[in-house]
Every structure is written in C-alpha cells, then in structure tokens.
Amino acid sequence: MDAPPLMPLGPDRSAERVVRPRRALRAGVSQVFAAVVGLVLGLLLPAVDSGYQVAAERAVDVLKVVGVGVLSVTTLIFSLLFLVVQWAAGNFSHRLLLFRSDPVVWRVFALVVGLLVYSVTATLAIGAHRTASVAVPTTALVLTGAALVLVRRLQLTALRSIQLAHVLADVRQRGRKVLSALYTEDTAGSAAGARRLPDVTSTVRWAGDSVLLAQVDLLRLVRTATRADAVVVLSVAVGTALQPGDVVAEVRGGRVPEAEVLTALVGEVERVFHQDPTLAFRLLADIALRALSPAINDPATAVQALDATEGLLRLIAPAELGDRSIADEAGAVRVVVRLPAWEDFLRIGLDDVCGAASDQPMVLSHARGLLGRLRDRAREDRRRSLDARLAWVEERLTARHPAFPHGAGAGGGDLRAPRPRAGARRGRPGRRRPRGPPRGPLTRAAPP
Known part of the structure; x- marks a missing residue:
C-alpha cells in the first residue's frame, strides 16, 4: 500500500487547527467556575472597610433587586429559546445544532449563576454591619450589565437560527472552514505516493458502544506511532457510525497497543463540524x-x-481530495487519515x-x-x-417537463409555459371581440 498525499502541519498551517480534538468546556464546569468566583467576591468585598462606604441596607436592597431581576429575565428568555430550538429543528433539520452548540448559551447561564451566588453571599456577609464598601453594589451592577449584554446577544443569535438565509450562511461558513483546513492549496504538490507503507501487523477493533466518530486526536496518534516506529492507518472516517467489533484502524510495521489507538478516537452521539468535511x-x-x-x-x-x-x-x-498522510518531525509517515472523495x-x-x-x-x-x-x-x-x-x-x-425552457427557473422566474390568449386558435392569432355596450338581462333598450 502506498502512502496518500501528505497533510502539511505546523504552527502556520490551517490544518493544525483541525487535527486537535476541540472539546468545548462543558456547561457544568463553567457554572462551577462562575459560582466559585461569585462566592469569593461575595466574601471578600463586604470585608473591605476602607474607601467610600454606603449604608448596608441600601447595598442589600441593590443585591436583592439585581439577583431577582436577572433571574426572572434569564428564565423568561431561556423558556423562549427552547421554543426557538424546537422550531428550527422541526423546520430545517434535527441534526442542526448551530444554536445549541454556540458558546454564548452556556456563558450566559454561567454568568447568571455567578451573579446569583455573589448576591446571596454578599448579602449574608454584610449581615448586621451598618456600612459596606461601595464596591459591593458596584460589582453587582457591572455583572448585571455584562449579563444583559450577553442575554441580548443570545436573543439575537436565537432569532438568526430561525431565518433560512442566516442558517444556510452559517452552515456554508463552517463547512468552508473545515474544507479549507483539510484541503489546502499545497496538498496537491506534497505527494507521498512513492513511500511504501509496511505490512499490517495488527488491527484495532472498536470496543465501546455504538457511537459516531466525532473527532480524532491525530497529534496523539502521531506521537504514539513514532514511539513504536509504526504507521496507524485509520479505516473509518469522521462522522461514521461505529459498532462494537468494527475495525477502526490497522497498525503497520510496529506494535501499538489497542488502548492507545482507541483513546485517540472521540465518540459522540452527534456529529460535530470540527473535523467532519461532509x-x-x-x-x-x-x-x-x-x-x-x-x-x-x-x-x-x-x-x-x-x-x-x-x-x-x-x-x-x-x-486534491481523498485520504491524507501525516508525518512526524523527521518526515516519516505515521498516520493515514480516511477522508471523503x-x-x-x-x-x-x-x-x-x-x-x-x-x-x-x-x-x-x-x-x-x-x-x-x-x-x-x-x-x-x-x-x-x-x-x-x-x-x-x-x-x-x-x-x-418537455415545455420547460432550457435554463429557466435559475433566477426564480415564472416556470409555467406561456398560455395562449383567450380566443386564440391553433395556428391563428387570437381575434378580439368588437367592443360595444354591455349586454345582459339588465340592459335597457335604447329609446326610439
């Protein structure tokens, strides 16, 4: 088996962005981080006794209004957003996850959680104090402003997700990003066909549940194959459904543990754009x-x-389409990636x-x-x-459609064949009736 063309990598290569599996920060981790920050600020700021001070009762009133108000607005908006997501999925595609995967969704919720924790913690920390630092209500107002800005952005993003033109533009843009990264201009000239791959030493089979191959940690595979002086040839492409026992890769020329190959394959229940060109x-x-x-x-x-x-x-x-090879720093082919033709x-x-x-x-x-x-x-x-x-x-x-003219319809014009005018006969131009006074049961005879 000959090695396919090389995929160029490096700090200045666009393909470097897609070979790394990008795992988004999960909503739970972001919420925990925001809650911890709100807790720390709620404990430290009320303890500041220098600088300008305000009455503790007024600071507590501000914290209560901010916490309850932001929570109410966010609850209402997220309720509307669920309807928007359901509408977009029912009218476009159930696999369309542009809005749900947008980072602004979990960022807004994390900021609201942090603001609520800060408001409650600062209210309890002030306690029976007669005064509090002006930084306490100021911080609450700043966080409220940031939350409202993100909420407005979230609302605009949701409205875009139900408009056909914006949805098609977003899908096309994400697709162009992946295609431009995988099929760069210089991949056609970086042929590796003269390099003969070694013989197969072992095969790797999928040992997990039925999932979709969402991403592949190619850099990790390159390091693993380099240590074993082997070549890992992937047998499945990103976006393929993996069943238990399916062959996912072949190891050539060396010995690579199956666990290390399987760890580099990221399985999900849904497809993602990051490394999926189709x-x-x-x-x-x-x-x-x-x-x-x-x-x-x-x-x-x-x-x-x-x-x-x-x-x-x-x-x-x-x-130049088709499979790609990834070489190590010495120029030896270490991983062969399966890409669509x-x-x-x-x-x-x-x-x-x-x-x-x-x-x-x-x-x-x-x-x-x-x-x-x-x-x-x-x-x-x-x-x-x-x-x-x-x-x-x-x-x-x-x-x-034999009467359909060649090239019509591309510009959105009338697609129907022209109809003959009323009164026209086959092979003869249409005759017009002589105009005269209307005739009918209500027409009176002209006086003599």
Whole structure:
C-alpha cells in the first residue's frame, strides 16, 4: 500500500487547527467556575472597610433587586429559546445544532449563576454591619450589565437560527472552514505516493458502544506511532457510525497497543463540524429534502440550499481530495487519515436532492445549471461523474417537463409555459371581440 498525499502541519498551517480534538468546556464546569468566583467576591468585598462606604441596607436592597431581576429575565428568555430550538429543528433539520452548540448559551447561564451566588453571599456577609464598601453594589451592577449584554446577544443569535438565509450562511461558513483546513492549496504538490507503507501487523477493533466518530486526536496518534516506529492507518472516517467489533484502524510495521489507538478516537452521539468535511453537505441536503417533502412543498428553499452546496463544491472541485498522510518531525509517515472523495461529496450533497426533485422543474433546472458550472471548474478526471448526473437531470426535464425552457427557473422566474390568449386558435392569432355596450338581462333598450 502506498502512502496518500501528505497533510502539511505546523504552527502556520490551517490544518493544525483541525487535527486537535476541540472539546468545548462543558456547561457544568463553567457554572462551577462562575459560582466559585461569585462566592469569593461575595466574601471578600463586604470585608473591605476602607474607601467610600454606603449604608448596608441600601447595598442589600441593590443585591436583592439585581439577583431577582436577572433571574426572572434569564428564565423568561431561556423558556423562549427552547421554543426557538424546537422550531428550527422541526423546520430545517434535527441534526442542526448551530444554536445549541454556540458558546454564548452556556456563558450566559454561567454568568447568571455567578451573579446569583455573589448576591446571596454578599448579602449574608454584610449581615448586621451598618456600612459596606461601595464596591459591593458596584460589582453587582457591572455583572448585571455584562449579563444583559450577553442575554441580548443570545436573543439575537436565537432569532438568526430561525431565518433560512442566516442558517444556510452559517452552515456554508463552517463547512468552508473545515474544507479549507483539510484541503489546502499545497496538498496537491506534497505527494507521498512513492513511500511504501509496511505490512499490517495488527488491527484495532472498536470496543465501546455504538457511537459516531466525532473527532480524532491525530497529534496523539502521531506521537504514539513514532514511539513504536509504526504507521496507524485509520479505516473509518469522521462522522461514521461505529459498532462494537468494527475495525477502526490497522497498525503497520510496529506494535501499538489497542488502548492507545482507541483513546485517540472521540465518540459522540452527534456529529460535530470540527473535523467532519461532509457534515455541511449533509445539513444542506436535509434542509432541501425537508423543503421538497409533500407536507411542505417549498422548492425555492431547496434552490437556496443548492446554492450553498454549490459554493462548497466549487471550493473543492479543483482540489486534491481523498485520504491524507501525516508525518512526524523527521518526515516519516505515521498516520493515514480516511477522508471523503469527490463522489462522496456529490452523493451526499446532490444525489438525494435531485432524486426527490423529479417533479420540481425549478429545482431540476437549477441543478442543471449547477452541474454545468461545476463541470467548467472541476478537474478533467471528475467531469465524467458530473456528465452522468447532468444527463440524468436533462432526461428528467425532457421526459416530465418537455415545455420547460432550457435554463429557466435559475433566477426564480415564472416556470409555467406561456398560455395562449383567450380566443386564440391553433395556428391563428387570437381575434378580439368588437367592443360595444354591455349586454345582459339588465340592459335597457335604447329609446326610439
């Protein structure tokens, strides 16, 4: 087996950002941290007896109003946000987690928790004191202002998540980020095909429950393979469902413990954008398929989703796709990553949508223009697959919509064939009736 092209790494390489598994700070840890900070501030600030002092009763009143007010507003907003999330999932896709995975959600909740802990702790710490430092109510007001700013940002983010244009733009942007990092401009010239990989010494099988491969700690695999003087060839791609007993990797040339390989594979119940180049295509196809369902029947939404898909396909059309190798500092190949090929992107992003749009001339005509533009931009070896799909779309348009003009529908114009004017006969121009006074039962005869 020959090694695939190298994936360049380094501090100035964009691929460095995606080979590390980015595990977001969990909501529980952030809330605990905010609660600890609020507790410390609530104990220390009331003990300050220097500087400007205010009456303790007024400071306690401020703390009570701030705590109760912020808690009420946050409770109301989060209740509305749950409805927004449910609406977006039901109208776009259940796999759309843009809003739920936004860090602003758990940051707002953590700040509110810290503010509540600070208010309660400072109120108890003041106790029977007659005066308190002005820093106590000032800190409460500053934290309240920060919480309101984040709450407003959270509300605007939730409103964006129910607007189609913003959702498609966010999905396309995240997809472009992953594709640009994995398929950089210089990967085509960094071929490693002359390097022959050693023979297989062992295979690694998945020993956990059924999960989705969400991320891979590639840097950890490189260090592990370097110590064992081996090559780890991954057999599954990110986003693949792992079942117990499935082969996930092959070890070549050395001995690597299975536990070290399995530890580098991060399994989740849901797919994430970080290292998954096909997730954006899957989400865009889901939005288009839901729009084409008989219950919704919204072909214009499917056309917008195809526009976003075209932007991603045009980005990778001239790029070198397929598997990638990762080398160590000495230049020896240590890890081979499984990445999707050109056919995989076309199958996920276009095939299902075109198949569901057989009775939608607007979508088929737009897909025809999309395939034609991709053919002009793609490499020579990829035009055969585009030609096959273009011929299929042309056949469906010709067989089911023979009167549909070539190229119509892409701009959102009228898709129906022009109807003849009233009174027109086949092969003759329409004749107009001579104008005269209206006739009917209520028409009176003209006086003599």
